[in-house]
Amino acid sequence: MIAALDRGLRQVGHIVIDAIWKLGAATRFSWLVFARSSESVRRPQLTLNEIFFTGALSLIIIIVSGLFVGLVLGLQGYETLKRYGSAEALGTLVALALVRELGPVVSALLFASRAGSAITAKIGIMKATEQLSAMEMMAVDPFARVLSPIFWGGVISMPLLAAIFSALGVFGGYLIGVVIIGIDSGAFWSQMQANVDLREDIFNGIIKSGVFGVAVTLIALFEGYDAPPTAEGVSYAVTRTVVTSALAVLALDFVLTSFMFTGV
């Protein structure tokens, strides 16, 4: 009885200490990535390559999913709004849903699975094949040369991807609402413009996607750097990146929303 309790308590203690240790390591890691970022500015080509890798190569999936989310929102929103005789409010519904929530969140989830997993795999394998140690041997700082540019690439790409997602979603809503169903085009745009505020809605959406960009890229980098240097370790790390980033994005979204959109 006492022995079982002792073992149980030890296990709880072990888990908590491990979690705190990992949190501390992640914080120090994030600080190092941030502190050694001067090289990313002095050699912009490094950062550009990462923007290409994380941003430009994610364009297709963002464009296609943004468009289809907009199309679906248009169809479903119309079905509901029609019952209350306010189908013209479709523009407002589609634009607010996309700009405030769906744009930043869905594009961050796609970004985590498309770019985050790739980043983790890349860093994990660089570590497993001792490329990072080799760099240190040659007095090249892997934080400044490899990790920081990836971080800044992700942070720059994420808001742009979210903006593309939202803009195409609104276009999708327009296609369904105005072109196919036949809502008046003037009412669609003017109601949207009357109810979407530049600072309250659009600017806050951009801030959200920036925060998600920081979170997802840091999680991906840390999981890769922290992965055990084996094939299995890297594969687990990639899985953890996708799961942890998705949970972090959803939790952060709730926190940011409750700060940004209160009393509206």
Place this chain on the structure above:
Amino acid sequence: MKRATVDLWVGIFVTAGLAALLTLALKVGNATSVSAADGYSVFGQFENIGGLKPRAPVKSAGVVVGRIVSITFDDQRFTARVTMRIDKRYRFPKDTSASILTSGLLGEQYVGLDAGGDTTNLKEGDELKLTQSAVVLEKLIGQFLYGKAADGGAKK
């Protein structure tokens, strides 16, 4: 991947992203319409504001001229104090009256301004003396029922 190709694709990506941001700001948002930021604040005391919310529009003759900034309760006069910011392009006489109206049957509530005939204009911090409260549906129905009952009594 060649450097030129990378540069081209990053260029396409960043341009598309900025174009999307610009579209959102100009086409979806209301960057070009009334900005409540530069203007003057006035306030009015209302008996009952109904469902009026901060950021609701202030309209005159149906045109949006400003926005509601804050709504607080005044415990000296037991009324709601509604502060609104009006675009500095629009000047209103001092005896302008404010009423809380509803756009459409299910629409949002807004403050409507009706200009008076005074020669001096409203300025920062002035009070709108003439106010008309929101119509509360329950009170309206109550009045209607009392009216009916009174009619029925008179006929007997």
